[in-house]
Each structure stands twice: as C-alpha cells, then as structure tokens.
Amino acid sequence: MTLENILFDSVRQNTPEYIKNLSVIDLENKNEFVFRLKKEHLREYDEKLNPEGLNLNAWLKNYEKEARVSTAGIRGPQNVLWCQDSRFPINLFGILLSTYAKALVAKEKYPSSKILKLAGREVRYNSDKFLELIARVQAGQGIETLTPFERKTIPIWLASFLAFKLDLYGGEYITSSHGISVKNATKDLNNQGSQYLPEESMAFVGKLKEIFSIVEEKGYYDIKIASDSDKLINDEFMKSINDGIDLYVEYLKSGVASDKNLNLIKTLKNKIVVECVGGSAYRTLSKITQKLGIFDKFDWLDTEEDSFFHSIGKVMKNGELYDYSVDATVMAKDDSGKEIFPVIETMNYKERLKNYPLSTVVLITDPDNDRLTVCQIESKNAIRKLEKLGINYSELDGDRILCVYSANQSFLLIMDYWLQSLKNEGKLNNHPRFIIKTTASSKAWDEWAKANGVKSVNVPVGFKEIASVIKKVEKQIKDNPSKSVVVTDVYGNDIDLGINPRLIFAGEESGGMIIGPEELIESKGGRKALAMREKSAAEAILVSSALAKVLENHSELLSDHLNKIFEDNKIISKFDVRVDISYYNETEPNIEKLMAAKKEGEEKRTKNDLFFLTLAIAKFENKISVDDVREIFKSTFPELNFDNLTDIKFTGDGTYLDFTDKFIEIRPSGTDAKTKGYGGGENKADLIKFASVLGNYSGDKNSKYIALISEDYYNSSKKKSIEIYDGFSSKDEDRTEFQIPDYLKTLGLRE
Numbered sequence: 001m002t003l004e005n006i007l008f009d010s011v012r013q014n015t016p017e018y019i020k021n022l023s024v025i026d027l028e029n030k031n032e033f034v035f036r037l038k039k040e041h042l043r044e045y046d047e048k049l050n051p052e053g054l055n056l057n058a059w060l061k062n063y064e065k066e067a068r069v070s071t072a073g074i075r076g077p078q079n080v081l082w083c084q085d086s087r088f089p090i091n092l093f094g095i096l097l098s099t100y101a102k103a104l105v106a107k108e109k110y111p112s113s114k115i116l117k118l119a120g121r122e123v124r125y126n127s128d129k130f131l132e133l134i135a136r137v138q139a140g141q142g143i144e145t146l147t148p149f150e151r152k153t154i155p156i157w158l159a160s161f162l163a164f165k166l167d168l169y170g171g172e173y174i175t176s177s178h179g180i181s182v183k184n185a186t187k188d189l190n191n192q193g194s195q196y197l198p199e200e201s202m203a204f205v206g207k208l209k210e211i212f213s214i215v216e217e218k219g220y221y222d223i224k225i226a227s228d229s230d231k232l233i234n235d236e237f238m239k240s241i242n243d244g245i246d247l248y249v250e251y252l253k254s255g256v257a258s259d260k261n262l263n264l265i266k267t268l269k270n271k272i273v274v275e276c277v278g279g280s281a282y283r284t285l286s287k288i289t290q291k292l293g294i295f296d297k298f299d300w301l302d303t304e305e306d307s308f309f310h311s312i313g314k315v316m317k318n319g320e321l322y323d324y325s326v327d328a329t330v331m332a333k334d335d336s337g338k339e340i341f342p343v344i345e346t347m348n349y350k351e352r353l354k355n356y357p358l359s360t361v362v363l364i365t366d367p368d369n370d371r372l373t374v375c376q377i378e379s380k381n382a383i384r385k386l387e388k389l390g391i392n393y394s395e396l397d398g399d400r401i402l403c404v405y406s407a408n409q410s411f412l413l414i415m416d417y418w419l420q421s422l423k424n425e426g427k428l429n430n431h432p433r434f435i436i437k438t439t440a441s442s443k444a445w446d447e448w449a450k451a452n453g454v455k456s457v458n459v460p461v462g463f464k465e466i467a468s469v470i471k472k473v474e475k476q477i478k479d480n481p482s483k484s485v486v487v488t489d490v491y492g493n494d495i496d497l498g499i500n501p502r503l504i505f506a507g508e509e510s511g512g513m514i515i516g517p518e519e520l521i522e523s524k525g526g527r528k529a530l531a532m533r534e535k536s537a538a539e540a541i542l543v544s545s546a547l548a549k550v551l552e553n554h555s556e557l558l559s560d561h562l563n564k565i566f567e568d569n570k571i572i573s574k575f576d577v578r579v580d581i582s583y584y585n586e587t588e589p590n591i592e593k594l595m596a597a598k599k600e601g602e603e604k605r606t607k608n609d610l611f612f613l614t615l616a617i618a619k620f621e622n623k624i625s626v627d628d629v630r631e632i633f634k635s636t637f638p639e640l641n642f643d644n645l646t647d648i649k650f651t652g653d654g655t656y657l658d659f660t661d662k663f664i665e666i667r668p669s670g671t672d673a674k675t676k677g678y679g680g681g682e683n684k685a686d687l688i689k690f691a692s693v694l695g696n697y698s699g700d701k702n703s704k705y706i707a708l709i710s711e712d713y714y715n716s717s718k719k720k721s722i723e724i725y726d727g728f729s730s731k732d733e734d735r736t737e738f739q740i741p742d743y744l745k746t747l748g749l750r751e
Contacts, residue, residue: 010589030228067201075185080125101207103141113740118171120159123280139226149239153280155369160193160534167525175368180323194467194533255517261546278367279305328373371511372540374410390575408442408576415505432498436506439651443573443680451569460652467533475734525741575684579677601673607699609668612655614717
C-alpha cells in the first residue's frame, strides 16, 4: 500500500458518515445557485437536535485568531477527501464565507468601480475546488476574476507580480507553501501583490461577524454563487498574456536575467538539477527558461503535478504516517542519534543523482515556488572543511555527499555575487544600496553589509514585513526624490539609506528572497516599485545558476567560495542553527485528537513565549535592566552561560537575545503549536545548546522572575507587544489610497 493510500484510508476511517454525505455546497452544479447560510449551520452538529450543524461559530473564532497574525495567509489542516468537512480550519464553507466577506469589503470601498482580482493556486488537495468557488462567489458579487488559462497552476510570485503589474484590486492564492500535504491556505494579496497585514485582514472578520449576527436574528442569509461559466470568470485574458509569463520575463531581464547572467548560464558545462517538489513549479519555470534560452541547461526532477508531493517528506513513524513537510533544510535524528535531512532522505537522491559528476548544483523548490534550497555534490574528503564552515550534508553513495546549504549560507553567496556583479558592471555607485532581512536571519548578513558599505534593515519574520519596508522606501523616494530615505527597523533604529537607494537583496532564513532591479518596476497604470512583494525561487534559481557558472570557470566549489566571503568580509557569525519544536503530530487523521493536541501544544508554546517576551517588554519599558535579565536566566538555566548577554529585544513576533559572540531568538508560531529557536554566532555547538534549551523551556517562572515581574505585568505583556508592533508597522506607512484604473485603457478589458 502506498503512503498516499495510507493517508486516504486513515481519512476515510476518521470521517463520519454525515460529513461524507454533505452536499450543501454542490460544485457539481455548474449553474447559478444560492447558498443559504442557516442558524443551524452556526451550531455544533447533533444527529437528532441539529443534523444541519456545521459549527461555523467555531470556524469563525479560529479564522479571527489566524487573521490577527496572518503570517502567511489563513492556513490549517483540511479533510483531503471531503473538503466540506467544517471540523477542519480549511473547508469549502470557510472559503465561501471569507471570500464573500472580502467581496463585500471591496464593494463598500469602491462602490462604483470595476473590481478586478486574480485567483491562483498550486497543486494541493482541493485547490482546484477552492479556486472555482472563489471565482464563482466573486462573480456573484459583480467582481471579475482573472484565472490562469484552464485554471491551471501558477507560482505565488507570479500571482503577486500580476496583482501589481496589472493594477488589480488584489488576488487570492491557494497554498500552504512548504507545509505538509494535508494543510492548505488562502493567501490574500492586496493591490501591491503583498500579503494583507493583520489589521487589513480584520476588516474581513468584522464583516463576517455582521453576517453571522444577521443569521442569528433572521435565521438565514443568502449568498449567490454564480455560474461556473459566468463572464466575470475570465481565463481568456490570462491566455492572451501567456498567463503573465511574458510580462514576468520582461521584468527578469531588467534584473537577474541580464544578458551577462544569461550568457553565463548558456555556457554551463555541468547541468543544474532543479527539484520541483509537487510538480507545479515546473509548468511555469519550464516556460520561463525556454523563453530565456536556457531550458536545456537544467535537468528537471518531479515535473508531474502531485498533491501528495511524490511522497517527499513522508515516512512511517511508530506505525503512523508522519510528514516532515517539504522543507529540505529540516533536520532530525535517526534511530542511532545521527543527524539527517529527513525530507531529502525521501527524495531517493542516492539513485537519482548517481550519474551526476562532483560539483553538480542541485536546486530544490517547493510547490508554490517561493523558496529555494541550494545543494552541491562534493567528495566525502570535504567533510572536515564543511564542518568548519557549518555546512551540513547528506550522504549519497561511495565517496560522495550532498552539501545542503541553509538559506543563511546560500543567500549570503547570492547577495555577494549580485554586489560584485554591480561593481564589475560599473553600476554599484549609481545608487546607495541596502538589504532587508528578518531578525531570525543570519547575523553574517549584517556583518557582510557593514563590510561592504551596504545598509541593513531588520524586520519581523514574514515577507509581508519586508514588502512593508519596501513600500515605505518607495513613498519617500516619490515624495522627496532629492532627500535621504530614512526608515526605522524593528528595534527602533533609524537607518539612513541615502538618496534614491536601491535594494540589493531582501530575504529570510526560511528560504525566500528577491533582488531589486536597477530601474524601478512600473505597472500598467504607472505605479512604481523598487522590488516585487513576494519571494521568488525563479529569481533565486537564475542568480544561483549564474554564480554556479562563475565558480565552474574557476573550478571553485560553493563551500570554498563561502569560506572566501567569510574571510574577505571578516565574518564572525559563521554558524547558524534553527531548532523546530512541534508540540503535536500535524498528520493525526482524527480531527478531535488533532485539535485537542494542537490546543494543548498552543498552551505550551504560549507559556514559553510569555516567559521571554515579558522580559523583553519590561526591558524595553525600563522596568528591569539587562543585569536583572541575566540573573533570571542564570537561575533558570544553570547549564547555560549568560555572562556576555548584552541585550534582550522584542522583534515584533519573538524575543532576541544579543550576546557578544552570538544571538538567540525564540519565536512562537503565530498560527500553529510550534516554537522556533534560532541562533547565529561563532560556535555551532553552543548555538544548538542555547536554542534547544530555551526553545524547549516550559515557561515556568522562578522566584527571581516573580520578584521582578508582577503577575499583572506578565498578563499584559502580550497586549503591550502588539501595541509596540503596531507602532513599528504604521510608522511612515504609505497610506495613499489605491485608485482603480480604467481597465479598458490599461488592459483592454471591457465591462
């Protein structure tokens, strides 16, 4: 029996008959129909007392909770076989209601304008159904939806790019990025192509509460579902622009796909292997590389679209199916205690890479193609060198290993390559340069930036935070083109980026990045941008491939070049670690057990978070000193040394501990029962120990803690942190109202 069939069998066994028989939203009916939301639907199911119960009140409560953080869209597990199962956070009813609420908000904001949105998806279970329902609900409200031709898959970065380039009101994209197969999500894209910030998402929650109140009072609420062939569901326009690929290639040519880089890639001797986990990335990447004339320089793996992601990341563990996700950088320990890459172990690379020569570069992307992991085949003789550099590896065969670079390492290679390219082409001094990074990303990036006269801006985790800073920079350039741009980072530091600056690189340690082109990007309606709003593995693949050719010319390996960057820039923080703590098994098929385990895990996560967060807020408000924090930590963690702790900071979504020789960040997941411990510095073993001990801590307060921090202050720290974050987020924010253009003039679209 295949692993996918094991998943399906467990789902069948754990799905009640009343769920299997639900047909409240009948997508088989391609004609227009009305969905009547009843009071009974809001209550729990009871076979006798409320056989129509869907417990949508509980769904809305969870939706509101997610919307308040919305780190990467409203996401969660789903029933992969019966998507009307409202016991799961992601379900057809939730998609219908949230889409309808967003439509009402849009119509209230632009009551007399043509509203145009895009809907896209990758390959996850039920994504095609969700896309259809989104388009039909929007059409029912008079909103025109552009979909890829024949509603096929496109990457998240292409949906984001088109939202900006075509001056759309926004878009919906269905994905859960590199998350496990049974998860899904809707990422709301605004008119910039970036994800909605929490305060924007809360407007949808408010509208849903209004609707539920009407249902409670009146007993029902009717929502029109348009015909599947409604004229407002438009895939012909996307067909006419080749699903946006031609426009995106034009954009790439203004940046990473320069003539120089393309010529480098065209002369590669060794092919680069591109792993398309889930298969959906291949559909677009293959067309882009063909248009750029470099398709034959790549060998493509897993090109067939598969919602189970070719079993990648899936194993049987203690008799149960376990999913490590498709994040190739995840590390775990095998039965002998040896560290392994469990996701890569499921990719069968010992067989699939056996005929590739040493130095072959392998690029691994995810289903929505926004993240990239860079790997290279080396000899086992290199192990000692790799350990000195902090580069992890997976064994292949004989004397060969696969070096697996963290995004912290590979992106340092990329940003350095881009800087050197600008320097070699005589463009570097045309503008002041800066990078944007998340606080959890490598401290080496900050060190490298300082060594090269590049400003570094730190923001909370999440690409929407990066996009927010980019928009703040653009506003200042537009309003005062002859004046220095000054932005505030999440620590409260004002950073002078200079006059008319350009973005060299923006990224995060989880594998997402973009590069800013020299010339501002212009939309069809005349809006201008420094860089795109979503991370793009397409950009990362192109610049990585050009770098690979430069190193090929010098017979130099990525590891040797990384070492050279460390030495040339006097990098101290060479090592980076990430410890992922999950408090439950996300693949548990029984929804009651899953949600109970998640709730228990969330309590553990929150207790861990509040322990550190409260100290950071108290230090921020000068209620305690660093010496006080040091004493609390020494008594709580006697196995760790805090003598050189210099500061504790709130990062917008976590707590950052600054030492003279390292940093440690403890960050709770905003949407799941998980904690992440990050570390960067000069001693890897020390980093792992700190991140593991602090990340796994129970959160119990000792006598020193209690003596310095009152219970009231402890209980109010989360609210205080939200207020501090809101202040950072809103400072210098561009509040210019989006003006819907005349789409007949800009796109040739008629009413």
